[in-house]
Amino acid sequence: MISIKNLNKYYGDTQVLKNISIDIKKGEIFAIVGHSGAGKSTLMRCINGLEDYSDGSLQVNGKEIKELGKEELRAFRKNIGMIFQHFSLIQRKTVFENVALPMQLWGYTKAEITKKVKELLALVGLDEKLDSYPNELSGGQKQRVAIARALTLDPDVLLSDEATSALDPNTTTSILNLLKEINDKLNITIVLVTHEMEVVKQIAQRALLLEHGNIIGFDDTEELFLKPDEQMKHFLGETEVVPNEGVNIKIYFPKDNVFQSFITKMARELDMDFDIVWGKLEEINTHIVGNMVINIKDEQKNSVINYLKVHDIVWEVL
Structure with a gap:
């Protein structure tokens, strides 16, 4: 066109x-x-x-x-x-x-x-x-x-x-x-x-x-x-402030994936606590998309990453 x-x-x-x-x-x-x-x-x-x-x-x-x-x-x-x-x-x-x-x-x-x-x-x-x-x-x-x-x-x-x-x-x-x-x-x-x-x-x-x-x-x-x-991020004027200690993992949630229920489910099934330090939801073309940064202890890293992989979640370590 x-x-x-x-x-x-x-x-x-x-x-x-x-x-x-x-x-x-x-x-x-x-x-x-x-x-x-x-x-x-x-x-x-x-x-x-x-x-x-x-x-x-x-x-x-x-x-x-x-x-x-x-x-x-x-x-x-x-x-x-x-x-x-x-x-x-x-x-x-x-x-x-x-x-x-x-x-x-x-x-x-x-x-x-x-x-x-x-x-x-x-x-x-x-x-x-x-x-x-x-x-x-x-x-x-x-x-x-x-x-x-x-x-x-x-x-x-x-x-x-x-x-x-x-x-x-x-x-x-x-x-x-x-x-x-x-x-x-x-x-x-x-x-x-x-x-x-x-x-x-x-x-x-x-x-x-x-x-x-x-x-x-x-x-x-x-x-x-x-x-x-x-x-x-610079264009949008966004800054992400994350803790210096522990491991910060950013988790991406595509169309209509309700992240709060996933995070709660992951915490329960892994029997661990972690901090949510940053996150946002956006409505894009009637779909809800978003991302979130969680902070975990160093010894929890492998368990969390394996869990995310099994559930086909997009993530990255910051």
């Missing part, structure tokens, strides 16, 4: 994207994550052809973006829907007119426009607001209008540029649930550009982490949070 290989981007002498190589599969929800200045929005603009890239390859549906002529690029962008942080609605136009605008610009008939707009407003839950104006809508409703507008031309890809950053947590969740529904119903590829880790956890199947134009993480979302490396 989207294939990026050895992509570099410069602004003058400043390199803002450094040897980016990723693939984005058709029909998946993919997140490009990073703090301000990481290069994530630049990468998104390269994907939709709004930015040139210096070298490397960026293909969407087998088409190399930098090789497209003016008319080819215009046709290409028809297949890329965009939603933005601040909605970008035209205040003097109604909800219906805002959603209809892309189809009007492409010369669709009035009947085609009316049918499509009504279908999309029903999909985003705003079929009763078609005659309202943007200043009569809440922030969440405005974003739903923007999503409907982005879908009018039946795009293959929907790009979301910090689309939930201006919304409160409850509204953010409702918008993310809507994007999941759209992904399920239309099998549309969704690429989210965000700095919000909670957005990634709720919706993204895979994620790319950028820092100063470099890839510091690229994996299934659950794996990124379940077993973060040092760069990922």
Whole structure:
């Protein structure tokens, strides 16, 4: 669907994207994550052809973006829907007119426009607001209008540029649930550009982490949070403080493995006590994943490790 290989981007002498190589599969929800200045929005603009890239390859549906002529690029962008942080609605136009605008610009008939707009407003839950104006809508409703507008031309890809950053947590969740529904119903590829880790956890199947134009993480979302490396821990601002004495073992718990019951069971069956010194649970795409650090005595190490191996638990000694 989207294939990026050895992509570099410069602004003058400043390199803002450094040897980016990723693939984005058709029909998946993919997140490009990073703090301000990481290069994530630049990468998104390269994907939709709004930015040139210096070298490397960026293909969407087998088409190399930098090789497209003016008319080819215009046709290409028809297949890329965009939603933005601040909605970008035209205040003097109604909800219906805002959603209809892309189809009007492409010369669709009035009947085609009316049918499509009504279908999309029903999909985003705003079929009763078609005659309202943007200043009569809440922030969440405005974003739903923007999503409907982005879908009018039946795009293959929907790009979301910090689309939930201006919304409160409850509204953010409702918008993310809507994007999941759209992904399920239309099998549309969704690429989210965000700095919000909670957005990634709720919706993204895979994620790319950028820092100063470099890839510091690229994996299934659950794996990124379940077993973060040092760069990922730094990115998340996490520190693990563990005792200097004894043996510290980190235990990883994949999807829906309830770690508390396992730890209790292990303590009972081995007839030993140990300290839980650090741990967390994350809800990733409706699954609970987590990890925990336990501290045991030196003489308990072999028994605990053998037990973990028998029960096929992922672990490491810190």
